[in-house]
Amino acid sequence: MAASPASLTTKTSPGSTARIGRPPQWTVSRSRKLARLYVYTTLSIEKIIKVLEDDVFRPRKNSAQKTIHNMLDNDPRYLRPESRSEMEQRISSLSVSPHRRRELKKDKASPTPTAAFETVAEIKEEGTSRDPSLSVDDSDSVHQLKEIIVQQPDLVFASELYTLPPGFTRYTPPMSVPPTTTPQSMADENSTYRGRQSTVLSGSVAPTTSSIRNLRGRVSGVSTRYARQISHLLKHFTISSASDTTQRPALSTRRPSISSTDDMPSETDVFEAFPEVGFALPGDFINVQNLSCAGFPGQDHFGGKCWCSIAEAVATEPTAWLLPTGELSARALHVLADPSQYNLAYRDCFGNTPLHLFAALESYQEPLFGMVLNSPDVRATNHAGQTFLHVLNIEWFSDLISLSAPLKQLLAYLRDTDPDMVYVKDVYGRTFFHRAHSLIRDSEILDGILSPFNPALSSRRDAFGFNPLANTHLGGEGPFIPPRRVSLLTPLPEERPNSSKSRTTSRTSNEEDAFVAYHTRLLQIIHASYDNPRTEDDEGRNGLHCLAEVILNQQTMDEHRNAVSTGRSLKRKHDRHTPEGGPAEGPLASRLRHLQGLLRSSRPLDVNHYDKAGNTILGAFITHLPDDQDDKAKSLSAILETLIQAGARIEGRNRRGETALLVAARLGRKIALTTLLERGANVHVRDVDGRGLLQVIDATCRAAREDVALYARLEACRVLLTGRRDWGVVREPGVLLEWRTRGVER
Missing domain, CATH: 1.25.40.20 (Ankyrin repeat-containing domain)
Structure with missing residues (x-):
């Protein structure tokens, strides 16, 4: 059988050797940095460009905006932090994740702590210029500084810049380590020490004073503390070449x-x-x-x-x-x-x-x-x-x-x-x-x-x-x-180069015909389900599973057929040419209409049916319908709402222990994630390996080295979970949090 649509939309790496002509401005690394700065900081697009540009890379504003839209879909402004406090909250949540911190290379010495840690003078500057909550100029300065130290124990106060107020003692590095060096044996063996070197304001890859000055020179109007946070966001949470991409047990x-x-x-x-x-x-x-x-x-x-x-x-x-x-x-x-x-x-x-x-x-x-x-x-x-x-x-x-x-x-x-x-x-x-x-x-x-x-x-x-x-x-x-x-563990269907194990084929002259035949078969299952709701294909999928994947729109089908025959990736929805007058009905609107018809028939289909791979109906729609397919009528969220109203179990799990919310988080489906959160999905859910939402997102981020669109969507999902609305998400939920009830028990 032919490859599924998911396999055809995979983008080629920006650094692919098959590309000819001038190399792209937005490399994979630059795109990932752009995504982080966009969803974690309050910097404007112009200032983000200033942060990223160098002697040879000087992108224009429209180029940066287009790259952002390609990664995060149209109008992603709702993903940005609304204030400095929300920015602090997002970065703090990111900083405690062990999966996202960049490891120190073994042959590289640690930087001098006096350059790595923030000084009280910088807090003072920050308090007067940016965040009143960190001001040290009022009568409560000692109390506020104590709170800062409790929350950020890695702060070091430089004596030449500030005289400590009464009641404070100087910070002494653990185990009497000289402040100018960090023994490699301790960095490797003492996890507690290494953890202390990995906060937002400090770390094993902390920026130098000169780099902070250079950043402030390029981006006007930011304090030293703000510049340090930006630098850490770029360097401390990057993806190293040694990122862990090992598979889990099967x-x-x-x-x-x-x-x-x-x-x-x-x-x-x-x-x-x-x-x-x-x-x-x-x-x-x-x-x-x-x-x-x-x-x-x-x-x-x-x-x-x-x-x-x-x-x-x-x-x-x-x-x-x-x-x-x-x-x-x-x-x-x-x-x-x-x-x-x-x-x-x-x-x-x-x-x-x-x-x-x-x-x-x-x-x-x-x-x-x-x-x-x-x-x-x-x-x-x-x-x-x-x-x-x-x-x-x-x-x-x-x-x-x-x-x-x-x-x-x-x-x-x-x-x-x-x-x-x-x-x-x-x-x-x-x-x-x-x-x-x-x-x-x-x-x-x-x-x-x-x-x-x-x-x-x-x-x-x-x-x-x-x-x-x-x-x-x-x-x-x-x-x-x-x-x-x-x-x-065998990769999930959407993680394989070709979606289904029975449909994995090499590109041949007959692949285009096989692709059309495959989707024709999906349509046949859908139409047969109106009369017999128990109709399944060879993979155990009922009409609703098939509806989640089938291509219904002729223009979309033509684009996929062309992608199959040429071996090129599909254009994103907002890049595609719309015929004059446009289609009478969009792909998602047509899918929604079929869904409503199947559920309103005298013999409705089982919305909690499992296929032979253990996939739920809700999980199938989340898997096969990415955010960039949504239309102005918000048909994507309407499809999910229709399934839930028809009885689809939000907490139903696949054989990996994933609920629909975990699937949405792992695939970076922002719309599905938001819909399920609004519907009260359990945010403390864990997969069979005991990983919560943030752990799954962070682990997938590390594996998404070349797929910058997936990387950006995962970062977006992370900030939706930890941003301005408190969903109660924790980094490592336990068994009690996962399964216990909310409210008072008799």
Whole structure:
């Protein structure tokens, strides 16, 4: 098959050897610096040019503006800081990221601290000329300076420039290191010391006094402190040639063969393959006190990313159902003694109800039955979308041959009172049937459990590509085992040179025809979905997945076909020629119309469908529709809003543990990021490696060496998260922040 549109829009590197004629003014390095200065500082375009120009590089204003628009799309002025305080906030947030700081070369000595650190005189100058909050001329000067020192402990006060006020002592470098040198051994081995040398106003690549003077000479009207911040922004947060672009471990959903695994239980045993920490959900935290790293060989036992650390964090919560010893808390004992409707409405900080608690524990089958009969809401879910059926203890899946087995009785009752409860999906798209399939190894018994229910709903694929109904007859294979990282991670579809593994082909004379045939097939799936919403292509994508990627506009199709035949990249939307009179309907408007039609039909499509690669519908639209495709009617945000209003789960995750917000952040989708934030998306979400939003953005920034447009969009997303509106984003969110509720729990 032909390459997808995403693969054709990849721009050639500005430094490509295939280019002929005069080399471009805006190299990759200059473009990245332009992006940083634009989104992090209050400098005007004219002053930004003054900062960047040298003996041979003297760009004009319209050239800089065009480069900015090429990277950040039309009218990106809303991305700029509105004040000096907001600029300080953005740079401070950037400075604490270990992924963004440039490492000191091993053969290079550290600069003299007196040149690297800011002096009180410079603070004084800054306070009088720029920021009144840093003034030292009023009666509160000592108090204000103390606050500055607390916030910025690397400040060094030069005695020849300022006499310290009463109550201050001079700063002494740690470990009595002479102020003129930094031992290389300490820079390499003492991470605490190296961290202190990496603030906004200091660092291992700090500018010299002469460079600051030169910068102030070129940019009039800025203080020494302001010039120092600009210089640090350019030098301290650049991308070095040694940027870490290593791939993360892969996720494997392969089920080991029973015959080839010596330590697997016998055919009649019920066993549970517990997930890796990165895939753990609130239902797993209930009984986390009984888990330890010793039970999971090869797991990292540090950094808050192991079961021991999760157990320790959960134990500090006053609403936890179990004590650190694993015994029932007083709150849980109270519910057990009095399972009234009022008490059954209690929740812990992760949203787990008493039903979740006693379903997960052993030897509480009878009390759980009574609570189910008395519960005001048996379908109550925790913050990962899990009902109590998702966390049933393995004892419920034993002795299922008997017609009076507790599980069969429970399902019979729920089938009569709340038949849809068994179809509720967690954030990975798993229902009770995925849980049953992971624990029941007898295919006949499993058939008996599944047969009374709607096969169309019980056969939904989860994020790991698993369909419990299609895999009922396992033959010699074991049950479905949650994914584990085993080797280097396969790049995501949008990260590969050609989007799909089945569509990766070399350029041939037939590639243009294959490209057209591929999108024709996508259109066929879309049209067939109006009559049959379960229609899928070979990759498991339904009509909505196909709609996210298909080319609907003839002009756009012609441009893509030309790009395929010539091997050239596509022009950006605002560079393309519009025929006289223009098209009757833009590409996004047409896509929005089709989306509304598919969702309003008598048999609407599943907006939370997963394809075989584990991609959600919402994630597919975010992936395939970049910001530069948006129109004046703001159709892009309208598409996302339409999906959300139709029930698309904002917190639904792909097999990397990414929600739609994490996907938007990783790809630099500013419009999607803003839409999801306004919709209340969880800003403390983490992927399977425990990386939060800012960590993902920073890591992707370091890998985006040649793609200046992606780099600029990532910087823009970062300032949207840390800028003028406080979304509560933190650099390294933990498990409690990720999954706990906001507000007061009873």
